[in-house]
Amino acid sequence: MSTKYRQTCFAYLAVFAVAVSLLFAAGCVRAPSDRTPDGRVIVEYWEKWTGFEGDAMQSVVDDFNRSQDKILVKKLTVSNIDHKMLLATAGGNPPDLAGLWSHNIPVYAEKGALTPLNSLLEEAGITRENYIPVFWDLCKLRGFMWALPTTPASVALHWNKKMFRDAGLDPERPPRSIEEIDRMGEQITLVEVKRNGKKERIRFTQLTPAERESYSFDIITLGYTPSEPGWWNAVWGYWFGGRLWDEDRTITADSPENIAAFTWFQSYTKKYGLNNLRKFGAAFGNFASPQNPFLAGQVAMVVQGVWMYNFIDKYAPELEWAVAPFPSVDPKRWPDVTMVECDVLVIPRGARHVREAFEFMKYVNTQPAMEKLNLGQRKFSALAVTSDDFIRSHPNRYIETFLALARSPNAIPVPRISVYNEYVDEMTVAADRIFNLLATPEEALADVQARMQWKFDRVLRRWDLIKDERLQEWSAVQ
Numbered sequence: 001m002s003t004k005y006r007q008t009c010f011a012y013l014a015v016f017a018v019a020v021s022l023l024f025a026a027g028c029v030r031a032p033s034d035r036t037p038d039g040r041v042i043v044e045y046w047e048k049w050t051g052f053e054g055d056a057m058q059s060v061v062d063d064f065n066r067s068q069d070k071i072l073v074k075k076l077t078v079s080n081i082d083h084k085m086l087l088a089t090a091g092g093n094p095p096d097l098a099g100l101w102s103h104n105i106p107v108y109a110e111k112g113a114l115t116p117l118n119s120l121l122e123e124a125g126i127t128r129e130n131y132i133p134v135f136w137d138l139c140k141l142r143g144f145m146w147a148l149p150t151t152p153a154s155v156a157l158h159w160n161k162k163m164f165r166d167a168g169l170d171p172e173r174p175p176r177s178i179e180e181i182d183r184m185g186e187q188i189t190l191v192e193v194k195r196n197g198k199k200e201r202i203r204f205t206q207l208t209p210a211e212r213e214s215y216s217f218d219i220i221t222l223g224y225t226p227s228e229p230g231w232w233n234a235v236w237g238y239w240f241g242g243r244l245w246d247e248d249r250t251i252t253a254d255s256p257e258n259i260a261a262f263t264w265f266q267s268y269t270k271k272y273g274l275n276n277l278r279k280f281g282a283a284f285g286n287f288a289s290p291q292n293p294f295l296a297g298q299v300a301m302v303v304q305g306v307w308m309y310n311f312i313d314k315y316a317p318e319l320e321w322a323v324a325p326f327p328s329v330d331p332k333r334w335p336d337v338t339m340v341e342c343d344v345l346v347i348p349r350g351a352r353h354v355r356e357a358f359e360f361m362k363y364v365n366t367q368p369a370m371e372k373l374n375l376g377q378r379k380f381s382a383l384a385v386t387s388d389d390f391i392r393s394h395p396n397r398y399i400e401t402f403l404a405l406a407r408s409p410n411a412i413p414v415p416r417i418s419v420y421n422e423y424v425d426e427m428t429v430a431a432d433r434i435f436n437l438l439a440t441p442e443e444a445l446a447d448v449q450a451r452m453q454w455k456f457d458r459v460l461r462r463w464d465l466i467k468d469e470r471l472q473e474w475s476a477v478q
Contacts, residue, residue, distance in 0.1 A: 034352070040072040041356045047099040048081040049377075052310075056376025057099075057150075063372070064363045071356045073097075085348060089113045094348035096357040102138040102342050105146050106418040110463060115347040116144040116474045120358045126365065134411045135342050135382040141416055144474050147344035148361050149382035151374055153305045154338040154405040155232070156398075157181075157327070161320035163188055163221065163300040167203065174324040177331050178239065178264060181301065185223030188300045189272075193217040204272075215273030219280040224301040225268050227277070228284075228293060232303055233431035234424045235339050235412070236261040239328040244415050244423065249460055251452045253427070254445040260329070262441035266434045274437060290315045306379050309396040323398035325405060336408035342382060380406070419455050426452055 035041055049057055054077055061073050076095075078084055082104050088094045090113070100108070108114045121127070128136045131149065139147040161171035167188040175181035189204035193211055201220060211217060222228075226236065234244065242257030252258070269277065284298070285291020288311060293299040295316035303326050312319055328334040345361045347354055363369055370381045371390045378396055380386070380403045391400060405411060414420060430444035439447075463470075 036072050038069075040070060041353055043071055043073045043097055043353050043356050043360060044095040045073050045075045045097040045099075045357075045360070046078040046081055046085060046095040047075055048078065049099070050077055053151075053377050056373050059376060060364060060369050060373050061360075063369065064360055067363070071359055073360050086111070086113055089348045089350060092350055094350050096347065096351045096353045097360060098346050098348055099150065100147070100344055100346055102135075102147065102149075102344050103414050103420050105139065105344070105346070106141055106416050106420070108346070109141050109144070109146050110418055110470070112470065112473065113349050114146045115349050115351060115354060116146060116477050117148070117347070117358070118145050119477070120355070121145055124358075124362055126362070129384065130365075131382055131384055132406050134340050134406060134413050138340075138342055138413050138416070139344055142471070147346045148365050149342045150345055150364060150370075151377050151379045152340065152342035152382040152406060153307065153379060154340045154402045154411060155303050155305045156323050156325055156338065156401055156405060158294065158302050158304050158308055158321055158323055160294070160297060160300045161322060163223075163297060167223075171320070172322070174322070175301075175327050177327045178329040181224055181327060182267075185225075185301065186271075188221070188223030190220040191217040192220055212271075215276055217276065219272060219276050221297065222272075222280060222293075222299050225272070225277065225299070226265050227268065227281075227435055228299050228302055229287060229304070230431075232339065233265075234427035236265055238339060238410075238412050239326060239334070239337050240264070241328070241330070241334055243412070245417060245456075249456070251423075251449060251456055253423075253430075253452060254442070254449040258445055259441045262431070262434050262445060264329075265431065266437070266441060269435050269437055274435075287311075288315075292316075295319060306396070306399070306402040309378050309398075313395070323401050325401070325408075328410075334410055336405055337410040337412070338405040338408060340406055340411045340413050382406075417456065418459055419452065422455055423448075423452050 045061070047054065047057060058075055061075050065072055081098060082100055085094060085098045085100070086108065105114070126148075132152070135149045135152050139145055139149065157174055159174055164171040164184075169184060169187060175184050186204045190201055191204050191207065192199055192201050193207065193216060194200075207217060226232075237243065237255070237258035240257045240261040242255050242261060243252055245251050284293045285296070290296060292311065292315065294302045294304075295312065312321060325336045325338065328337045345364065347357050347361070351357055364373065365383070367381070367383055367385065367387065370383055371387060374381050375390060375394060378394070380399055381390065386403065415423070417423070426448045430439075430448045433439040433444045434441055
């Protein structure tokens with residue numbers, strides 16, 4: 001490592017240390033006690049969940065604390081946990097355990113903020129074979145394991161059966177290709193058009209070519225648009241056979257597959273009209289409310305994750321809905337495509353009670369605890385084996401669909417690269433430009449390619465400077 005680079009690292013650490021000391025001074029963070037009066041080791045556990053999700057994990061914590069008399073896990077709900085954990089670690093006073101997201105792992109591992117778990121996992125006999133493979137792989141980077149899964153997620157098509165039925169479609173048959181979702185969406189879409197001085201409500205498919213070309217209609221309900229909810233702009237290429245990087249050193253934002261995906265994405269603006277879509281979208285309410293456009297019956301189909309059940313149950317319990325894999329452009333070549341992510345448990349570097357923290361991680365990853373946690377959060381287990389009772393008692397009757405998608409060969413994880421968040425931001429900007437007809441897919445994605453490859457190259461050059469020392473540090477922990 002060069003002297004200049006080492007000085008820069010120390011300067012950043014000094015800034016982090018000062019920030020953490022200020023947090024302590026303000027009473028925002030408290031130094032944990034080591035033991036209870038009866039001698040149990042206290043494991044300080046920071047977690048991001050609130051509400052019923054936090055309650056589900058607290059129940060698991062309580063079970064663990066009752067199950068033995070050596071360790072007491074204390075769970076603290078922490079907002080902005082990813083930033084605060086990094087500050088606390090840099091300041092030398094991290095928690096023993098933290099709940100993060102799997103996309104945090106590359107950044108935190110490369111910054112030296114996590115404890116590698118290889119030797120602990122080997123000692124415990126925990127291997128990749130114990131898990132749905134994609135979730136184990138999300139916890140791994142550069143040959144080292146940094147985390148274990150807690151609550152996983154996959155995404156799928158959700159559709160409104162009543163809106164299908166009203167449009168003359170079979171409510172039990174979802175679209176099975178991109179072509180079908182386009183066609184069925186048009187048949188469902190209800191518009192208002194002025195004819196002979198009178199306003200009429202008709203299906204989009206009943207518009208004349210002239211009315212379509214002039215966009216002389218208002219959208220009342222919409223069958224589908226990839227802009228709703230607008231969360232998947234970085235990954236539309238997955239359903240066209242595309243990827244975001246080559247799993248090595250090359251960004252692939254402007255691949256032919258991604259260009260094809262965003263050409264399809266832009267086709268919705270060209271089909272329904274930018275002003276019409278803007279006007280229609282202006283009526284949407286907050287996502288977590290009865291005014292959510294899918295919950296309110298304004299949009300018939302959306303891509304959403306396993307968590308969507310919770311919002312349907314709370315805000316639209318009477319909704320007739322179902323779930324199926326979101327169709328790819330070529331279902332024979334790419335069946336059961338999904339994007340997957342997961343929440344994870346990590347042990348920060350410098351944690352005082354590593355083995356005790358790992359004991360709790362190990363407990364959470366037993367089948368009873370994992371299923372209790374995910375049943376409480378209405379998700380599915382990341383473990384390779386799921387009990388029949390878990391499926392039977394799960395309130396989401398489509399939980400097996402999400403589970404099957406996670407096990408699919410076409411379950412694609414978020415890229416394990418430290419520039420992922422910046423990449424998502426760049427793709428979101430590109431999607432806005434494309435959707436608003438400010439750039440062609442080729443132009444917008446070429447810009448993303450250039451900027452992200454430059455950023456990724458910079459990270460890789462920095463990694464190349466420190467990797468030997470970092471790998472030695474990680475190996476020494478083992």
